[in-house]
Amino acid sequence: MIERYGHGGDLETAAEAYGRKETDFLDFSANINPLGPPKQVQDHLEQALSSIIRYPDPGHRQFKHILSRKLGVSEDNICVGNGAAECMSLILLGLYPQSVGIIEPCFSEYRQLSEQFDIEVRSVRGREELDWRGAAEDISELIQQVDMVFIGQPNNPNGVQYSLEELRMLAEKAEQSNTYLVVDEAFIDFIPEEQQASLLRELENYPGTILVRSMTKFYAIPGLRLGFTVAHPDVIRFMTGKQVTWSVNGLALLAGEAALACDGEFEQQTMKLITEQRQALVQGLSALGCEVSAGEANFLLVKLPESWRAIDMQRELGQRGILIRSCAMYPGLGERHVRIAVKDAKANQVFLAEIERVLQNENRE
Ligand SMILES: Cc1ncc(COP(=O)(O)O)c(C=O)c1O
Numbered sequence: 001m002i003e004r005y006g007h008g009g010d011l012e013t014a015a016e017a018y019g020r021k022e023t024d025f026l027d028f029s030a031n032i033n034p035l036g037p038p039k040q041v042q043d044h045l046e047q048a049l050s051s052i053i054r055y056p057d058p059g060h061r062q063f064k065h066i067l068s069r070k071l072g073v074s075e076d077n078i079c080v081g082n083g084a085a086e087c088m089s090l091i092l093l094g095l096y097p098q099s100v101g102i103i104e105p106c107f108s109e110y111r112q113l114s115e116q117f118d119i120e121v122r123s124v125r126g127r128e129e130l131d132w133r134g135a136a137e138d139i140s141e142l143i144q145q146v147d148m149v150f151i152g153q154p155n156n157p158n159g160v161q162y163s164l165e166e167l168r169m170l171a172e173k174a175e176q177s178n179t180y181l182v183v184d185e186a187f188i189d190f191i192p193e194e195q196q197a198s199l200l201r202e203l204e205n206y207p208g209t210i211l212v213r214s215m216t217k218f219y220a221i222p223g224l225r226l227g228f229t230v231a232h233p234d235v236i237r238f239m240t241g242k243q244v245t246w247s248v249n250g251l252a253l254l255a256g257e258a259a260l261a262c263d264g265e266f267e268q269q270t271m272k273l274i275t276e277q278r279q280a281l282v283q284g285l286s287a288l289g290c291e292v293s294a295g296e297a298n299f300l301l302v303k304l305p306e307s308w309r310a311i312d313m314q315r316e317l318g319q320r321g322i323l324i325r326s327c328a329m330y331p332g333l334g335e336r337h338v339r340i341a342v343k344d345a346k347a348n349q350v351f352l353a354e355i356e357r358v359l360q361n362e363n364r365e
Pocket residue numbers: 082083084085086107152155156184186187213214215216217222225226227
Protein backbone atom coordinates (compact mmCIF):
# COMPACT_ATOMS: atom_id res chain seq x y z
CA MET A 1 0.00 0.00 0.00
CA ILE A 2 1.43 3.36 -0.96
CA GLU A 3 -0.96 5.61 1.01
CA ARG A 4 1.52 5.86 3.87
CA TYR A 5 0.28 9.32 4.81
CA GLY A 6 -3.33 8.62 3.94
CA HIS A 7 -3.31 10.22 0.49
CA GLY A 8 -2.55 9.58 -3.16
CA GLY A 9 0.31 11.26 -5.01
CA ASP A 10 3.06 9.91 -2.74
CA LEU A 11 5.75 9.34 -5.35
CA GLU A 12 8.49 8.87 -2.80
CA THR A 13 6.74 5.91 -1.19
CA ALA A 14 5.92 4.50 -4.63
CA ALA A 15 9.56 4.79 -5.69
CA GLU A 16 10.64 2.82 -2.61
CA ALA A 17 7.88 0.24 -3.03
CA TYR A 18 8.38 -0.46 -6.73
CA GLY A 19 12.07 0.24 -7.21
CA ARG A 20 11.60 2.97 -9.81
CA LYS A 21 12.53 6.62 -9.97
CA GLU A 22 9.87 9.10 -8.82
CA THR A 23 9.81 10.55 -12.31
CA ASP A 24 9.18 7.12 -13.77
CA PHE A 25 5.47 6.87 -12.93
CA LEU A 26 2.20 7.85 -14.53
CA ASP A 27 0.37 9.06 -11.46
CA PHE A 28 -3.37 8.34 -11.46
CA SER A 29 -3.45 8.45 -7.65
CA ALA A 30 -3.57 12.28 -7.33
CA ASN A 31 -6.26 14.31 -9.08
CA ILE A 32 -4.31 17.12 -10.68
CA ASN A 33 -5.16 18.91 -13.94
CA PRO A 34 -3.36 16.88 -16.65
CA LEU A 35 -2.62 20.09 -18.58
CA GLY A 36 -0.24 21.16 -15.81
CA PRO A 37 -0.11 24.79 -14.63
CA PRO A 38 -1.20 27.42 -17.20
CA LYS A 39 1.73 28.79 -19.21
CA GLN A 40 1.13 32.27 -17.77
CA VAL A 41 1.64 30.82 -14.29
CA GLN A 42 4.87 29.09 -15.26
CA ASP A 43 6.24 32.20 -16.98
CA HIS A 44 5.25 34.40 -14.07
CA LEU A 45 6.91 32.08 -11.59
CA GLU A 46 10.15 32.02 -13.56
CA GLN A 47 10.27 35.80 -13.57
CA ALA A 48 9.24 36.00 -9.94
CA LEU A 49 11.86 33.63 -8.60
CA SER A 50 14.05 36.50 -7.45
CA SER A 51 11.20 37.70 -5.22
CA ILE A 52 11.84 34.87 -2.75
CA ILE A 53 14.26 37.24 -1.06
CA ARG A 54 11.20 39.11 0.25
CA TYR A 55 8.66 38.05 2.84
CA PRO A 56 5.23 37.28 1.39
CA ASP A 57 2.38 39.67 2.16
CA PRO A 58 0.89 38.32 5.42
CA GLY A 59 -2.45 39.89 4.39
CA HIS A 60 -2.43 38.18 0.95
CA ARG A 61 -3.88 41.48 -0.31
CA GLN A 62 -3.25 41.35 -4.03
CA PHE A 63 -4.43 37.77 -4.44
CA LYS A 64 -7.44 38.40 -2.22
CA HIS A 65 -8.31 41.53 -4.19
CA ILE A 66 -8.29 39.70 -7.54
CA LEU A 67 -10.13 36.74 -6.06
CA SER A 68 -12.88 38.88 -4.55
CA ARG A 69 -13.55 40.45 -7.95
CA LYS A 70 -13.54 37.10 -9.70
CA LEU A 71 -15.92 35.51 -7.18
CA GLY A 72 -18.08 38.60 -6.69
CA VAL A 73 -17.70 38.56 -2.89
CA SER A 74 -16.14 41.07 -0.50
CA GLU A 75 -12.53 40.66 0.58
CA ASP A 76 -13.88 40.39 4.15
CA ASN A 77 -15.47 37.11 3.10
CA ILE A 78 -12.16 35.52 2.09
CA CYS A 79 -9.42 33.76 4.03
CA VAL A 80 -6.41 32.63 1.97
CA GLY A 81 -4.62 29.50 3.13
CA ASN A 82 -1.67 27.27 2.43
CA GLY A 83 -3.91 24.93 0.44
CA ALA A 84 -7.50 23.98 1.21
CA ALA A 85 -5.99 21.74 3.87
CA GLU A 86 -4.75 24.73 5.88
CA CYS A 87 -8.16 26.38 5.50
CA MET A 88 -9.77 23.32 7.07
CA SER A 89 -7.38 23.38 9.98
CA LEU A 90 -8.03 27.13 10.48
CA ILE A 91 -11.78 26.50 10.46
CA LEU A 92 -11.34 23.93 13.21
CA LEU A 93 -8.91 26.06 15.19
CA GLY A 94 -10.88 29.28 14.73
CA LEU A 95 -14.35 27.95 15.48
CA TYR A 96 -13.27 25.16 17.78
CA PRO A 97 -16.24 22.80 17.48
CA GLN A 98 -16.51 20.11 20.15
CA SER A 99 -17.80 17.63 17.63
CA VAL A 100 -17.53 17.24 13.87
CA GLY A 101 -19.73 15.18 11.58
CA ILE A 102 -18.59 13.53 8.35
CA ILE A 103 -20.25 11.46 5.65
CA GLU A 104 -18.07 8.49 4.77
CA PRO A 105 -16.47 7.73 2.41
CA CYS A 106 -14.87 11.18 2.28
CA PHE A 107 -11.53 13.03 2.20
CA SER A 108 -9.58 11.60 5.15
CA GLU A 109 -8.39 14.99 6.43
CA TYR A 110 -11.85 15.90 7.79
CA ARG A 111 -11.43 13.17 10.37
CA GLN A 112 -7.67 13.34 10.71
CA LEU A 113 -7.51 17.08 11.39
CA SER A 114 -10.43 16.89 13.82
CA GLU A 115 -8.75 14.09 15.73
CA GLN A 116 -5.44 15.95 15.72
CA PHE A 117 -7.26 18.76 17.55
CA ASP A 118 -9.01 16.33 19.93
CA ILE A 119 -12.41 17.02 18.43
CA GLU A 120 -14.94 14.20 18.60
CA VAL A 121 -15.89 12.82 15.17
CA ARG A 122 -19.26 11.28 14.34
CA SER A 123 -20.01 9.82 10.97
CA VAL A 124 -22.83 8.55 8.81
CA ARG A 125 -22.34 6.32 5.80
CA GLY A 126 -23.04 7.26 2.22
CA ARG A 127 -25.40 4.87 0.46
CA GLU A 128 -24.37 2.80 -2.52
CA GLU A 129 -27.72 3.41 -4.24
CA LEU A 130 -27.01 7.17 -4.01
CA ASP A 131 -23.54 6.71 -5.53
CA TRP A 132 -22.18 6.95 -1.97
CA ARG A 133 -23.86 10.27 -1.17
CA GLY A 134 -25.30 10.55 2.30
CA ALA A 135 -29.10 10.34 2.47
CA ALA A 136 -30.60 13.75 3.24
CA GLU A 137 -32.29 12.44 6.40
CA ASP A 138 -29.01 10.95 7.69
CA ILE A 139 -27.10 14.20 7.14
CA SER A 140 -29.91 16.26 8.71
CA GLU A 141 -29.77 14.07 11.78
CA LEU A 142 -26.00 14.38 11.92
CA ILE A 143 -26.28 18.17 11.69
CA GLN A 144 -28.45 18.14 14.79
CA GLN A 145 -25.93 16.06 16.73
CA VAL A 146 -22.66 17.94 16.12
CA ASP A 147 -21.23 21.48 16.02
CA MET A 148 -19.83 21.26 12.49
CA VAL A 149 -20.40 19.02 9.45
CA PHE A 150 -18.02 18.59 6.52
CA ILE A 151 -19.43 17.83 3.07
CA GLY A 152 -17.44 17.24 -0.12
CA GLN A 153 -18.97 18.97 -3.16
CA PRO A 154 -18.07 17.10 -5.31
CA ASN A 155 -17.09 14.48 -2.76
CA ASN A 156 -13.78 12.65 -2.82
CA PRO A 157 -13.47 9.68 -3.65
CA ASN A 158 -16.81 9.23 -5.48
CA GLY A 159 -16.85 12.56 -7.38
CA VAL A 160 -20.58 13.26 -7.08
CA GLN A 161 -22.34 16.46 -6.08
CA TYR A 162 -25.34 17.12 -3.89
CA SER A 163 -28.05 19.11 -5.67
CA LEU A 164 -28.48 22.81 -4.93
CA GLU A 165 -31.85 22.05 -3.32
CA GLU A 166 -30.23 19.51 -1.01
CA LEU A 167 -27.47 21.96 -0.11
CA ARG A 168 -30.02 24.69 0.68
CA MET A 169 -31.97 22.30 2.84
CA LEU A 170 -28.82 21.22 4.71
CA ALA A 171 -27.61 24.82 5.13
CA GLU A 172 -31.05 25.78 6.48
CA LYS A 173 -30.98 22.85 8.86
CA ALA A 174 -27.51 23.89 9.98
CA GLU A 175 -28.77 27.43 10.73
CA GLN A 176 -31.62 26.05 12.81
CA SER A 177 -29.28 23.75 14.73
CA ASN A 178 -26.49 26.29 15.24
CA THR A 179 -24.16 23.97 13.39
CA TYR A 180 -21.51 25.05 10.91
CA LEU A 181 -21.72 23.47 7.48
CA VAL A 182 -18.32 23.29 5.79
CA VAL A 183 -18.64 22.57 2.07
CA ASP A 184 -15.36 21.42 0.56
CA GLU A 185 -15.40 22.58 -3.07
CA ALA A 186 -11.77 21.69 -3.79
CA PHE A 187 -12.72 19.97 -7.07
CA ILE A 188 -15.72 22.06 -8.14
CA ASP A 189 -13.71 23.96 -10.78
CA PHE A 190 -13.54 20.76 -12.83
CA ILE A 191 -17.32 20.79 -13.26
CA PRO A 192 -18.73 23.09 -15.97
CA GLU A 193 -20.07 26.24 -14.32
CA GLU A 194 -23.68 25.65 -15.31
CA GLN A 195 -23.57 22.23 -13.63
CA GLN A 196 -21.85 23.34 -10.43
CA ALA A 197 -24.07 23.24 -7.36
CA SER A 198 -22.66 25.83 -4.97
CA LEU A 199 -24.06 28.15 -2.31
CA LEU A 200 -21.46 30.80 -3.24
CA ARG A 201 -24.13 33.24 -4.46
CA GLU A 202 -26.41 32.62 -1.48
CA LEU A 203 -23.98 32.73 1.42
CA GLU A 204 -25.62 35.80 2.98
CA ASN A 205 -28.66 33.56 3.67
CA TYR A 206 -26.52 31.05 5.53
CA PRO A 207 -23.94 32.69 7.85
CA GLY A 208 -23.03 29.26 9.24
CA THR A 209 -22.07 27.86 5.83
CA ILE A 210 -18.39 27.91 4.92
CA LEU A 211 -16.98 27.15 1.47
CA VAL A 212 -13.46 25.83 1.00
CA ARG A 213 -11.75 25.89 -2.38
CA SER A 214 -8.37 24.82 -3.67
CA MET A 215 -6.10 26.30 -6.33
CA THR A 216 -3.78 23.29 -6.28
CA LYS A 217 -5.83 20.87 -8.34
CA PHE A 218 -7.28 22.89 -11.21
CA TYR A 219 -4.15 25.03 -11.65
CA ALA A 220 -1.86 22.07 -10.99
CA ILE A 221 0.27 23.61 -8.23
CA PRO A 222 -0.04 21.10 -5.35
CA GLY A 223 3.65 21.56 -4.55
CA LEU A 224 3.19 25.31 -4.06
CA ARG A 225 0.01 25.08 -1.92
CA LEU A 226 -2.81 27.61 -2.22
CA GLY A 227 -6.46 27.55 -1.22
CA PHE A 228 -9.11 29.81 0.24
CA THR A 229 -12.29 29.96 2.26
CA VAL A 230 -15.39 32.03 1.52
CA ALA A 231 -17.58 32.64 4.54
CA HIS A 232 -19.18 35.21 6.82
CA PRO A 233 -16.67 37.92 7.91
CA ASP A 234 -16.89 36.74 11.56
CA VAL A 235 -15.82 33.24 10.52
CA ILE A 236 -13.01 34.71 8.44
CA ARG A 237 -11.78 36.76 11.42
CA PHE A 238 -11.74 33.69 13.69
CA MET A 239 -9.78 31.79 11.07
CA THR A 240 -7.17 34.46 10.34
CA GLY A 241 -6.76 34.92 14.09
CA LYS A 242 -5.30 31.41 14.21
CA GLN A 243 -3.15 31.60 11.09
CA VAL A 244 0.62 31.49 11.29
CA THR A 245 1.99 34.71 9.76
CA TRP A 246 3.46 34.05 6.27
CA SER A 247 2.03 30.51 6.13
CA VAL A 248 1.11 31.21 2.48
CA ASN A 249 4.37 31.61 0.60
CA GLY A 250 5.13 34.38 -1.87
CA LEU A 251 5.46 32.20 -4.97
CA ALA A 252 2.11 30.57 -4.25
CA LEU A 253 0.46 34.00 -4.03
CA LEU A 254 2.07 35.12 -7.29
CA ALA A 255 1.06 31.87 -8.99
CA GLY A 256 -2.49 32.39 -7.74
CA GLU A 257 -2.59 35.93 -9.09
CA ALA A 258 -1.33 34.77 -12.49
CA ALA A 259 -3.80 31.86 -12.53
CA LEU A 260 -6.76 34.14 -11.87
CA ALA A 261 -5.57 36.52 -14.56
CA CYS A 262 -5.72 33.76 -17.22
CA ASP A 263 -8.37 34.19 -19.87
CA GLY A 264 -11.02 31.51 -20.12
CA GLU A 265 -9.02 29.39 -22.56
CA PHE A 266 -7.24 27.28 -19.95
CA GLU A 267 -10.54 26.63 -18.21
CA GLN A 268 -12.27 25.65 -21.44
CA GLN A 269 -9.43 23.38 -22.52
CA THR A 270 -9.46 21.69 -19.13
CA MET A 271 -13.19 21.18 -19.13
CA LYS A 272 -13.15 19.71 -22.65
CA LEU A 273 -10.28 17.39 -21.83
CA ILE A 274 -11.79 16.16 -18.57
CA THR A 275 -15.26 15.64 -20.02
CA GLU A 276 -13.99 13.67 -23.02
CA GLN A 277 -11.39 11.69 -21.16
CA ARG A 278 -13.63 10.81 -18.23
CA GLN A 279 -16.06 9.34 -20.75
CA ALA A 280 -13.25 7.39 -22.45
CA LEU A 281 -12.11 6.00 -19.10
CA VAL A 282 -15.65 5.06 -18.07
CA GLN A 283 -16.13 3.20 -21.35
CA GLY A 284 -12.74 1.51 -21.26
CA LEU A 285 -13.03 0.40 -17.65
CA SER A 286 -16.63 -0.77 -18.02
CA ALA A 287 -15.64 -2.86 -21.03
CA LEU A 288 -13.05 -4.54 -18.80
CA GLY A 289 -15.70 -5.56 -16.28
CA CYS A 290 -15.14 -2.75 -13.74
CA GLU A 291 -18.05 -0.92 -12.11
CA VAL A 292 -17.55 2.83 -12.41
CA SER A 293 -19.41 5.31 -10.18
CA ALA A 294 -21.24 8.22 -11.77
CA GLY A 295 -18.67 10.88 -10.82
CA GLU A 296 -18.71 14.37 -12.34
CA ALA A 297 -15.20 15.40 -11.28
CA ASN A 298 -11.70 14.71 -12.60
CA PHE A 299 -11.49 11.31 -10.93
CA LEU A 300 -13.51 8.10 -10.87
CA LEU A 301 -14.37 5.65 -8.14
CA VAL A 302 -14.03 2.19 -9.61
CA LYS A 303 -14.95 -1.25 -8.29
CA LEU A 304 -12.61 -3.86 -9.73
CA PRO A 305 -13.91 -7.16 -11.13
CA GLU A 306 -14.79 -9.73 -8.52
CA SER A 307 -11.53 -11.61 -8.05
CA TRP A 308 -9.46 -8.43 -7.69
CA ARG A 309 -8.44 -6.57 -4.55
CA ALA A 310 -7.41 -2.92 -4.78
CA ILE A 311 -4.14 -3.61 -3.06
CA ASP A 312 -3.16 -6.30 -5.59
CA MET A 313 -4.12 -4.16 -8.56
CA GLN A 314 -2.21 -1.22 -7.10
CA ARG A 315 0.92 -3.36 -6.79
CA GLU A 316 0.59 -4.91 -10.26
CA LEU A 317 0.16 -1.49 -11.88
CA GLY A 318 2.78 0.13 -9.64
CA GLN A 319 5.36 -2.37 -10.84
CA ARG A 320 4.44 -1.32 -14.38
CA GLY A 321 4.92 2.36 -13.53
CA ILE A 322 1.28 3.32 -13.00
CA LEU A 323 -0.03 4.58 -9.68
CA ILE A 324 -3.64 4.28 -8.60
CA ARG A 325 -5.29 5.13 -5.29
CA SER A 326 -6.54 2.20 -3.27
CA CYS A 327 -9.86 3.06 -1.60
CA ALA A 328 -10.07 -0.13 0.42
CA MET A 329 -9.38 1.82 3.61
CA TYR A 330 -12.29 4.26 3.16
CA PRO A 331 -15.00 3.37 5.66
CA GLY A 332 -18.05 2.30 3.69
CA LEU A 333 -16.15 1.11 0.63
CA GLY A 334 -14.81 -2.37 0.01
CA GLU A 335 -11.49 -3.99 -0.77
CA ARG A 336 -12.18 -3.84 -4.53
CA HIS A 337 -12.49 -0.04 -4.69
CA VAL A 338 -9.86 2.16 -6.33
CA ARG A 339 -9.83 5.78 -7.45
CA ILE A 340 -8.45 6.77 -10.83
CA ALA A 341 -7.60 10.33 -11.87
CA VAL A 342 -8.70 11.48 -15.31
CA LYS A 343 -5.56 12.32 -17.27
CA ASP A 344 -4.86 13.14 -20.90
CA ALA A 345 -5.69 10.80 -23.79
CA LYS A 346 -2.18 9.39 -24.11
CA ALA A 347 -1.81 8.58 -20.40
CA ASN A 348 -5.34 7.17 -20.21
CA GLN A 349 -4.68 4.86 -23.16
CA VAL A 350 -1.49 3.55 -21.52
CA PHE A 351 -3.43 3.03 -18.30
CA LEU A 352 -6.28 1.15 -20.01
CA ALA A 353 -3.85 -1.03 -21.95
CA GLU A 354 -1.90 -1.89 -18.79
CA ILE A 355 -4.92 -2.62 -16.63
CA GLU A 356 -6.30 -4.82 -19.39
CA ARG A 357 -3.02 -6.74 -19.45
CA VAL A 358 -3.09 -7.13 -15.68
CA LEU A 359 -6.72 -8.28 -15.65
CA GLN A 360 -5.98 -10.83 -18.34
CA ASN A 361 -2.93 -12.16 -16.57
CA GLU A 362 -4.21 -15.31 -14.93
CA ASN A 363 -0.93 -16.20 -13.26
CA ARG A 364 -1.08 -13.64 -10.52
CA GLU A 365 -0.92 -14.89 -6.93
C1 LIG B 1 -11.52 16.71 -1.23
C2 LIG B 1 -10.23 17.43 -0.99
N1 LIG B 1 -10.26 18.62 -0.37
C3 LIG B 1 -9.12 19.30 -0.12
C4 LIG B 1 -7.90 18.80 -0.48
C5 LIG B 1 -6.66 19.57 -0.15
O1 LIG B 1 -6.39 20.47 -1.16
P1 LIG B 1 -5.10 21.41 -1.11
O2 LIG B 1 -4.06 20.80 -1.95
O3 LIG B 1 -5.59 22.72 -1.64
O4 LIG B 1 -4.71 21.51 0.33
C6 LIG B 1 -7.82 17.58 -1.12
C7 LIG B 1 -6.51 17.03 -1.53
O5 LIG B 1 -6.39 15.96 -2.02
C8 LIG B 1 -9.01 16.87 -1.38
O6 LIG B 1 -8.99 15.69 -1.98
